[in-house]
Amino acid sequence: MNGKDEDIPITKITDSDRVQQLNNVFKEEFGYSPAFIVKVPGRVNIIGEHIDYCGYPVLPMALEQAILVAVGLTEELELQLRNVNKTYCKYNTKLNTFEDITIQPDADGKPFWYNYVLCGVKGAMEFLKNKITNGLQIYIDGNIPPASGLSSSSALVSASFLSFLHAQNVSLSKTELAALCAESERYIGTQGGGMDQAIAFLAEKYCAQYITWNPLQATPIALPEDAVFVVAHSLAEANKAATNDFNIRVMECRLSAKILAACTGIACDNKIITLSQVQQTLDNTLEDMVRLVDEYLPKDIYTKDEICRILETSEEDLDHSILSPNTRHLKEFKLRQRALHVYEEATRVENFRKICSQKPDDILEVLGSLMSGSHESLRKLYECSHENLDLLVDTSKEVGVHARLTGAGWGGCVVALCPMEKVDMYVETLVNEFYVKHCNVDKFVID
Structure with missing residues (x-):
């Protein structure tokens, strides 16, 4: 795929071994070969964490690891789901209307694997206004580690949405998808931004994408030729849909935006819900916005009652106009810390992009310092790191490599910027100092 806004290409998928295996298990299960196969990659975000839903640009790139979806068409309007990984149960459901598709968590509050497929199917049926001509038999194969911060869930949603539309002979541009x-x-249930889906459809080979919003655009960013981005798993899984941690941060950013708007004299209406909208309305620089946060959000903790008084609104209105269902019970919020992270992280993204184009002699050190700064902010201000992630970052630092958590956090992976000549030494250090010493892992598969 390339980053231009065009239809998704219909082409031969080159991952022949996985494709052949998927063809075989599909035929064994359903008795015929699939009509087509969809491939959607995972992603690693190099810098720009937790700011896409605040309206700020991010800098991800796609991974080789991907979701493959083999699809067969049926006259009966039914969805039959299977997974190559046999630990995931089979699932069948009728396709009457998108309103009838219910997405329920398991007894522990975690999403079933097929919930992400249902998200894609439900969204596609809503877009099509329930006007569908084919049911689907689907077999899924994914090699993106789940709950790792590498967008396995978004890739599955996107692959399912695309599969359903193609099965109904409907095509859209990449940005529309x-x-x-x-x-x-x-x-x-998560109130995320659009980074994962944007990079899934707009990625290009050998570069990251600088993704901006309103309108959605992707600009390729050439990375240093002597840089290797190493992704290392913390062995702590983090499913952002299983808790309200992610949504709490989204709501805290919204509340911060509302208060900054009110305190600076901007009309406090439903049009202002992101920190970037406040900046754009004031026509301020990011540095100006940091100063406004210090001025108007000085406290470490804000109670719900305080927020209602500042915004001159009722708790009931706050609950229904701003907060998500799984955050309405909260009585305290951290606003200053979240807003500072967003504005400072947005600054780091802009600096990263500029440095990639300027190519100073010490480019790897300068870019790496920005990534290290990002992790410190995520650890201290956004409070979404994990002790394993911090240990990976600290272990990297000891051998002169900069690293940061990537994805939502609370587990998952780090991404490290490593000089090419250091890669073997660096990977060996991670194996010995983190995986063996701290995690008691003695068998490794390195992709």
Whole structure:
């Protein structure tokens, strides 16, 4: 795929071994070969964490690891789901209307694996206004580690949405698909931005993408040729749909935006819900916004009652106009810390992009310092790191490599910027100092 806003290409998928295996298990299960196969990659975000839903640009790139979806068409309007991984149960459901598709968590509050498929299907059916001609038999194969911060869930939602549309002979541009898939994933309950879906559809080979919003655009960013980005798993899984941690941060950013708007004299209406909208309305620099946060959000903790007084609104209105269902019970919020992270992280993204184009002699050190700064902010201000992530970052630092958590956090992976000549030494250090010494792992598979 390339980053241009065009239809998704219909082409031969080159991952022949996985494709052949998927063809075989599909035929064994359903008795015929699939009509087509969809491939959607995972992603690693190099810098720009937790700011896409605040309206700020991010800098991810796609991974080789991907979701493959083999699809067969049926006259009966039914969805039959299977997974190559046999620990995931089979699932069948009728396709009457998108309103009838219910997405329920398991007894522990975690999403079933097929919930993400249902998000894509439900979103596609809503877009099609329930006008569908084919049911689907689907077999899924994914090699993106789940709950790792590498967008396995978003890739599955996107692959399912795209599969369903193609089965109904409907095609859309890449940016249209990315936007609709981002909306569809919110059926799972998380109020995320659109980064994962945008990079899934707009990625290009050998570069990252500088993704901006309103309108959605992706600009390729050439990374240093002597840089290797190493992704290392913390062995702590983090499913952002299983808790309200992610949504709490989203709501704290919204509340911060509302208060900054009110305190600076901007009309406090429903049009202002992101920190970037406040900046744009004031026509301020990011540095100006940091100063406004210090001025108007000085406290470490704000109670719900205080927020209602500042915004001159009722708790009931706050609950229904701003907060998500799984955050309405909260009585305290951290606003200053979240807003500072967003504005400072947005600054780091802009600096990273500029440095990539300027190519100073010490480019790897300068870019790496920005990544280290990002992790410190995520650890201290956004409070979404994990002791394993911090240990990986500290272990990296000891051998002169900069690293940061990537993805939502609370587990998952780090991404490290490593000089090419240091890669073997660095990977060996991670194996010995983190995986063996601290995690008692003695068998490794390195992709």
